[in-house]
Amino acid sequence: MDEKTINYNRLKQGGFLVQRQPEDLFSIRLRVVGGQLTSEQLRALADASDKYGRGEVHITARQGLEISYIPFEDADNLLDELEGRGVRQGTCGPRVRGVVACQGNRVCPRGLIDAEDIAKKIDDKYFAKELPGKFKFAVTGCPSSCMKAQENDLGVMGGLEPQWVEKKCTYCKLCQTACPADAIRVEKGALHYERDKCILCGQCRLICPKDAWAVSREGYTVYVGGKVGRYPRFGVKLTELVDEDTLFGIIERSLEFFKKEATSGERFGDTIQRVGFEQFKAFVLE
Incomplete structure (x- = not known):
């Protein structure tokens, strides 16, 4: 196993993925939590993509980011520069992925x-x-x-x-209208709440003007x-x-x-x- 293969195996665990082009080009997967990035991290990504890639950053289906068209010999420098500016490497393979x-x-x-x-x-x-x-x-x-x-x-x-607070209720039917599960019925001065239908979304509480939920x-x-x-x-x-x-x-x-x-x-x-x-x-x- 040559040095290039050893390095690639190490990089692959951290989200460094080979591209389909015949030359040694790779995509680097970056660690993003919950889709949140600071403006400084965005600047770092733009700078790295301009310097080492083709000025492009791909947004993945799981809120991650990838910089593509990275020559193999530039991998370490790219990762070092990104890490120094608060952007960490991602992962792939049999591991916990980005959240x-x-x-x-x-x-x-x-x-x-x-x-x-x-x-x-x-x-x-x-x-x-x-x-x-x-x-x-x-x-x-x-x-x-x-x-x-x-x-x-x-x-x-x-x-x-939710829990209905009868003494605060004016029976305005807003909660019935807002409930997406038809778990609330208001009729003839009475309110009926079916817990088995409730999907726990809290819409009744959000919309009620009298805090009756x-x-x-x-x-x-x-x-x-x-x-x-x-x-x-x-x-x-x-x-x-x-x-x-x-x-x-x-x-x-x-x-x-x-x-x-x-x-x-x-x-x-x-x-x-x-x-x-x-x-x-x-x-x-x-």
Whole structure:
């Protein structure tokens, strides 16, 4: 194995991908958490692309960035310069990949959790962790699921269970109109709330002008086993409205289960299906 092959194998683990051109050109995958970049990082990317590539930066499907057309001999200098300006290298292969997230309640009126904060904590703790196969996280601020929590190996979704405060209610029907799940009916001076239909989106509380909807419970809903690609699968809801400590306990146990039970190259959902969801659930939650 020559020096070039050794270097390439090292770079590939960090998201350095060979291109289809016959010359030695590569795309460098960069580490972005929840799609957030500072203006200085953007300047660094523009400078690096102009200097080493073709003045282009590609935005990936998972909020990541790639600079393409990088000559192999420039790889180390490119990475050093980017790192010096706060832009870190990404990853690929059988590892925890970059975490995608919406802006959550920092920006979005519908956001129920600080999705950026949770994404950063997941990234800090688990990014590039070695596993039997690739593992993807998504954090979405509410059940609108803009970040497609159900299409990832482990998805985190903000949720809120409302509680009706009768003495404040004027029966204006705004909550009935706003509820996307038809879980609320207002008729003849009475309000009926069907918890089984509720999707925990909090729209009733957001729209009510009289604060007649309070918070009964709120927290993180967890989906597991989703994926896209050649053989897509919708994730399964594991639990709902857990607190942050419980969430990270679930993440830790899920990765432990995957590392213990998966075969090489297998995806998390395939492992769960092969071993059995109830056995997985007992391992993670009990």
